[in-house]
Amino acid sequence: MIYKLFRITLLLAGMFLLAFGMVNPQPARAGGSQYAILAWNDLGMHCYNNDFRDMAVLPPYNTLWVQVVKVGDPPQVVTDGIKVTYSYPNNTYSAGKTNFWAFDQKLFGVDLPLNVGLKGKGLAGEMDLQADHFIAEGIPVTEFSDSAPTVADPYQLATVIVTDATSGEELTRTRVVTPVSSEMRCDKCHSNKGTANPTIATGRVATNILTLHDKKEGTRLMTQRPVLCAKCHGSNALGMPGKSTLPNLSKAMHAKHAAVTPNTMAGCYNCHPGPKTQCLRDTMRKEGMTCISCHGGMKKVASNPQPWLNEPKCSSCHENTGQNNPLYRLSTGHGGIYCEACHDSTHAIAPSSRPQDGIKFQMLQGHEGPIDTCTVCHLTPPDGPGPHGED
Numbered sequence: 001m002i003y004k005l006f007r008i009t010l011l012l013a014g015m016f017l018l019a020f021g022m023v024n025p026q027p028a029r030a031g032g033s034q035y036a037i038l039a040w041n042d043l044g045m046h047c048y049n050n051d052f053r054d055m056a057v058l059p060p061y062n063t064l065w066v067q068v069v070k071v072g073d074p075p076q077v078v079t080d081g082i083k084v085t086y087s088y089p090n091n092t093y094s095a096g097k098t099n100f101w102a103f104d105q106k107l108f109g110v111d112l113p114l115n116v117g118l119k120g121k122g123l124a125g126e127m128d129l130q131a132d133h134f135i136a137e138g139i140p141v142t143e144f145s146d147s148a149p150t151v152a153d154p155y156q157l158a159t160v161i162v163t164d165a166t167s168g169e170e171l172t173r174t175r176v177v178t179p180v181s182s183e184m185r186c187d188k189c190h191s192n193k194g195t196a197n198p199t200i201a202t203g204r205v206a207t208n209i210l211t212l213h214d215k216k217e218g219t220r221l222m223t224q225r226p227v228l229c230a231k232c233h234g235s236n237a238l239g240m241p242g243k244s245t246l247p248n249l250s251k252a253m254h255a256k257h258a259a260v261t262p263n264t265m266a267g268c269y270n271c272h273p274g275p276k277t278q279c280l281r282d283t284m285r286k287e288g289m290t291c292i293s294c295h296g297g298m299k300k301v302a303s304n305p306q307p308w309l310n311e312p313k314c315s316s317c318h319e320n321t322g323q324n325n326p327l328y329r330l331s332t333g334h335g336g337i338y339c340e341a342c343h344d345s346t347h348a349i350a351p352s353s354r355p356q357d358g359i360k361f362q363m364l365q366g367h368e369g370p371i372d373t374c375t376v377c378h379l380t381p382p383d384g385p386g387p388h389g390e391d
C-alpha cells in the first residue's frame with residue numbers, strides 16, 4: 001500500500017517536472033501567457049422559451065466558439081496538443097430554472113439527462129475540435145444565475161480554459177459572454193382577452209395563442225401540447241424542414257404580424273429580446289442604427305427565401321471587409337482568424353455597450369475591442385499590413 005502511494009507520488013512529481021521542463025523560455029508578455037485565447041458566442045443572442053408546457057419556438061441552445069493562437073513570429077492558430085474546457089461558475093444547472101427536461105421527449109423525441117442539451121453538451125465540459133476552432137454546441141444555459149435564480153441576467157459569463165493536453169498545465173483562460181434570454185413579449189397582445197385574442201382567455205399566454213391558431217387554421221394544437229412550431233413551419237435554426245405546403249416559421253410570424261408591428265426596434269423587441277434585454281448592443285447602435293437599418297422591416301424579413309442562412313452582410317455597407325462566407329459568423333480574415341474573434345458576435349460588434357462583452361478584450365489587450373493590438377498574437381509588432389490590409 002505504502003509502496004503504491006510512493007509510486008503515485010513519484011509519478012506525480014515526474015509529471016510536474018515534465019510540465020515545467022516543457023515551458024519554452026520565451027520573453028513574457030503582458031498577461032504572461034504565450035497563448036492568446038479568442039472566444040465568442042456565434043449569434044450574439046439566443047432566444048428560447050422558458051416554459052415548455054404548451055409550446056416551443058426555440059429550445060435552450062447556446063454555442064461558443066474558440067480559437068487559440070500561439071504567440072510568435074509568425075503567430076500560429078493551434079489545434080493540436082491542447083484541451084479547451086468551459087464552465088459557468090455562477091450558473092451550474094438549468095433544470096428547475098426551465099422545465100425543458102420534462103418535455104424534451106415529447107418536443108424533440110429524445111430523453112436527455114437533466115442539464116444536458118440537444119447536442120450532448122452540459123453546463124461545463126470539453127469543447128470539440130472542428131478544423132480551425134473549438135466549439136461547444138447547444139449549451140442549455142439559462143439567463144438565471146445560481147446566486148439569484150429568479151433574476152434574469154441575459155449576459156451570462158463562461159470561463160474558458162486552455163490546457164496542455166499532455167501535462168494538464170493551464171496555458172491561458174478567458175471569460176466570455178453567453179447571451180441568452182427568454183424575453184418574448186407575446187403577452188403584450190396575447191394575454192387573456194388581449195388585443196390579438198379578445199374572446200380568448202385560457203389563463204396562459206401560450207394556450208391563448210394555440211387556441212387562436214386552432215380557431216383560425218382549423219388545427220388541433222391544444223390537444224397536441226406541447227407543440228413545436230417547427231414541426232409544421234420549417235426553421236433553419238433547428239434544421240427542421242417543416243411541411244412543404246406551409247410557410248416557414250419566420251415567414252408565418254413576420255407576415256402575420258406585419259400589420260400590427262411598427263417597423264421600429266421597439267416593434268422587433270415585441271418578440272426578439274427585448275425591451276429589458278436590449279440584445280442590440282453593437283457599436284453601430286451608437287450611430288443610431290436599429291434592426292431595420294440592416295434587416296429591413298417586417299415584410300422584408302418575411303420575404304427572406306432562406307431565413308437564418310441569408311442575412312445582411314458587412315460588405316453591403318463597408319468596403320474592404322474581406323468577408324469570405326455569405327455568413328459573417330462563418331467568415332475568416334487576417335491569418336485565418338474568424339471575424340467574430342476580433343470583432344465579436346453579430347449584434348455585439350465591439351465595443352459593445354454591455355461591459356460584460358468587454359471583459360475578454362480587456363484581458364487580452366487592456367482595452368475594449370475590437371482586437372487592434374498586434375502583440376496580442378505577434379511576438380514583435382510586425383511591419384507589414386494589419387488585419388484589413390492597411391498599415
Ligand code: HEC
Binds near residue numbers: 195209
Ligand atoms: C403587437 C401585438 C402582438 C404581439 C407582440 C404578438 N402577436 Fe401574435 N398576433 C397578433 C395579432 C393582432 C394577431 C392576429 C389575430 C387575428 O388574426 O385575429 C396575431 C396572431 C398570432 C397567431 C395566429 C396566427 C394564425 O392566424 O394562425 C399566432 C400563432 C401568434 N400570433 C403567435 C405569437 C407569438 C408566439 C408571439 C410572441 C413571440 C406573438 N404572437 C406576439 C398580435 C401580436
Ligand code: HEC
Binds near residue numbers: 213228247251
Ligand atoms: C400541426 C401543424 C402546425 C403546427 C404545429 C403549427 N402550425 Fe401554424 N399553421 C398551420 C397551418 C395549417 C396554418 C395555415 C397555413 C396557411 O393557411 O397557409 C398555420 C398558420 C400559421 C400562421 C399564420 C401564417 C399566415 O401567414 O397567415 C402563424 C403565424 C402560425 N401558423 C404560427 C405558428 C406558431 C407560432 C406555432 C407554434 C406555437 C405553430 N404555428 C404551429 C399548422 C401548424
Ligand code: HEC
Binds near residue numbers: 234251262292
Ligand atoms: C410577432 C413576433 C415577431 C416580431 C414582431 C419580429 N420577429 Fe423576427 N422572428 C420571430 C420568430 C418566432 C423567429 C424565429 C423563426 C425561426 O425559428 O425560424 C424570428 C426570426 C427572425 C430572424 C431570423 C430568421 C430570418 O428570417 O432570417 C430575423 C433576421 C428576424 N426575426 C428579424 C426581425 C426584425 C428585424 C423584426 C422587426 C422589424 C422582427 N424580426 C420582428 C418573431 C418575430
Ligand code: HEC
Binds near residue numbers: 315343
Ligand atoms: C446597413 C449598413 C451596415 C451594415 C450591414 C454593417 N454596418 Fe458597420 N457601420 C455602418 C455605419 C453607417 C457605421 C457608422 C459610420 C462608420 O463608422 O462607417 C458603421 C460602423 C461600424 C464600425 C465602427 C467603425 C469605427 O470607425 O469605429 C464597425 C467596427 C463596424 N461597423 C463593423 C461592422 C461589421 C463587422 C458588420 C457585419 C457584421 C457591419 N458593420 C455591418 C453600417 C453598416
Ligand code: HEC
Binds near residue numbers: 043269284293346347
Ligand atoms: C449592423 C447590422 C445589424 C443590426 C443593426 C441588426 N442585425 Fe441582426 N443580423 C445582422 C447580421 C450581419 C446577421 C447575420 C450574422 C451572420 O451572418 O452570422 C444578423 C442575424 C440576425 C438573426 C439571425 C440569428 C443570428 O444572430 O445570426 C436575427 C434573429 C437577427 N439578426 C435579429 C435582429 C434584431 C431583432 C435586431 C434589432 C434588435 C437586429 N438583428 C439588428 C446584422 C444586424
Ligand code: HEC
Binds near residue numbers: 332340342
Ligand atoms: C485580427 C483581427 C481582425 C480580424 C480577424 C478582422 N478584423 Fe475587421 N477590423 C479589425 C480592426 C483592428 C479594425 C479597425 C477598427 C477601428 O478602426 O476601430 C477593423 C475594422 C473593420 C470594419 C470597420 C471598417 C470601417 O468602416 O471603419 C469592418 C466592417 C470589419 N473590420 C469587418 C471585418 C470582417 C467582415 C472580418 C472577417 C472577414 C474582419 N473584419 C476580420 C480587426 C480584425
Ligand code: HEC
Binds near residue numbers: 075382384387
Ligand atoms: C488575433 C491574432 C492576430 C492579431 C491581433 C494580429 N495578427 Fe497578424 N497574423 C496573425 C496570424 C495567425 C497570421 C498568420 C501567420 C502565418 O501563418 O503566416 C498573421 C500574419 C500577419 C502578417 C504576415 C505574416 C508575418 O507574420 O509576417 C503580417 C504582416 C501581420 N500579420 C501583421 C499584423 C499587424 C500589423 C497587426 C496589428 C495591426 C496584426 N497582424 C494583428 C494573427 C494576428
